[in-house]
Amino acid sequence: MSDIEVADKGDGKKRSKKLSTKVDMTPMVDLGFLLITFFMLATTLSKPQAMELNVPAKTDDTLDQTVVKESKALTLILASNDTLYYYIGIEEPEVGFVDFSQSKNVEPIIYDRQKAVEAQYGDKDELVVVIKAMAASKYKNLVNILDEMSITQTKRYAIGEFTEVDSMIIYDIIQEE
Amino acid sequence: MKRSSPSIDMTAMCDVAFLLLTFFMLTAKFRAAEPVAVDLPASRSELKLPESNVLILSIAKDGRVFFHVDNQKVRMNTLVEMGKLYNVTFTDKQIQDFSLTESFGVPIAQLPSLLDKSPEERNAIVQDGIPMDTTGGKRNELSDWVHLARVSDLQLSSTGEIESKGIRIAIRGDGFVEYPFIERVIETLQDRKINKFNLITTLKGAAGIGGTGAAEEESDE
Numbered sequence: 001m002s003d004i005e006v007a008d009k010g011d012g013k014k015r016s017k018k019l020s021t022k023v024d025m026t027p028m029v030d031l032g033f034l035l036i037t038f039f040m041l042a043t044t045l046s047k048p049q050a051m052e053l054n055v056p057a058k059t060d061d062t063l064d065q066t067v068v069k070e071s072k073a074l075t076l077i078l079a080s081n082d083t084l085y086y087y088i089g090i091e092e093p094e095v096g097f098v099d100f101s102q103s104k105n106v107e108p109i110i111y112d113r114q115k116a117v118e119a120q121y122g123d124k125d126e127l128v129v130v131i132k133a134m135a136a137s138k139y140k141n142l143v144n145i146l147d148e149m150s151i152t153q154t155k156r157y158a159i160g161e162f163t164e165v166d167s168m169i170i171y172d173i174i175q176e177e
Numbered sequence: 178m179k180r181s182s183p184s185i186d187m188t189a190m191c192d193v194a195f196l197l198l199t200f201f202m203l204t205a206k207f208r209a210a211e212p213v214a215v216d217l218p219a220s221r222s223e224l225k226l227p228e229s230n231v232l233i234l235s236i237a238k239d240g241r242v243f244f245h246v247d248n249q250k251v252r253m254n255t256l257v258e259m260g261k262l263y264n265v266t267f268t269d270k271q272i273q274d275f276s277l278t279e280s281f282g283v284p285i286a287q288l289p290s291l292l293d294k295s296p297e298e299r300n301a302i303v304q305d306g307i308p309m310d311t312t313g314g315k316r317n318e319l320s321d322w323v324h325l326a327r328v329s330d331l332q333l334s335s336t337g338e339i340e341s342k343g344i345r346i347a348i349r350g351d352g353f354v355e356y357p358f359i360e361r362v363i364e365t366l367q368d369r370k371i372n373k374f375n376l377i378t379t380l381k382g383a384a385g386i387g388g389t390g391a392a393e394e395e396s397d398e
Contacts, residue, residue: 028191029191039202048225051375052224138353140219
């Protein structure tokens with residue numbers, strides 16, 4: 001690196017040129033950033049994200065199992081290919097399905113149901129969402145629906161077992177598809 | 178007119194670069210070598226997994242289960258106890274190697290031969306996952322691993338050898354694994370009366386849409 005020297009020192013005699021003490025730092029900066037890049041890629045900076053899941057204690061005693069009133073329940077069924085079926089009520093169920101590849105598609109259903117439950121019982125937290133996963137559904141669907149539970153602030157939800165009754169209820173709508 | 182030199186003094190920039198480098202080296206932890214790739218699902222939960230005393234069950238896309246305990250002492254103790262339970266003897270060297278093995282997924286009968294292999298050889302073989310089937314009176318190995326890891330954690334923390342407030346159990350499942358595989362792991366945990374655990378996810382890109390984190394996620398059932 002050459003600095004412009006002010007040669008004029010008055011007497012006009014040429015002095016022996018002192019070697020500059022400055023070192024070119026550019027390669028060192030290159031090296032520094034190279035190492036930074038390496039460390040950023042090779043290490044885990046952030047701690048992993050986690051959701052908490054509580055499941056009911058296993059019991060053989062059927063008396064201990066919670067029975068949910070039909071009028072308070074909303075059943076969501078996770079199926080293959082990011083499809084989500086839902087039904088309300090059992091005797092004359094209101095059945096439908098949404099494309100769950102965009103997980104927020106399910107929000108209107110939950111909000112509508114919350115309003116209906118609030119109108120009937122005066123508290124939207126009375127709603128119980130029962131989540132049932134079919135064997136062909138993917139784990140990410142389950143994570144997404146649990147995530148939606150926290151987004152819609154649904155306090156009461158449970159993961160239930162997909163049964164014959166459920167498959168009969170959604171059978172018609174699968175046929176129509 | 179005096180022309181200023183076009184070259185810039187890089188010393189300051191160099192200082193910054195090495196300061197950052199030092200910061201990264203001190204704060205970051207090396208990514209553990211995983212025997213299997215897991216494509217995590219995304220969620221908007223902002224809860225963080227604790228750094229220490231965690232037991233992670235990784236579930237690969239094809240349903241194989243891998244076992245991971247971060248504390249080395251707990252890991253060694255668990256292996257010794259498992260050896261007693263299944264009548265598998267481990268040499269001191271194998272136990273030492275196991276304490277350096279971050280994660281594994283083989284039936285316990287195959288574990289000694291896995292531990293004899295060098296890390297490169299281990300990467301080359303496909304691990305079958307920890308068996309959970311109980312057909313023909315077999316024990317559920319995953320269940321025993323989880324149980325003995327908890328017992329070891331409790332023992333070692335009561336004697337003051339490690340500092341722990343109970344081991345935290347987390348499931349690290351691949352987003353594309355089919356639900357029955359996850360269900361089986363959850364049932365295994367339930368059978369051991371573990372009804373509270375974490376699901377490891379990545380943060381969903383779309384920030385600021387509603388998500389309030391996992392604090393309110395606990396249901397009262």
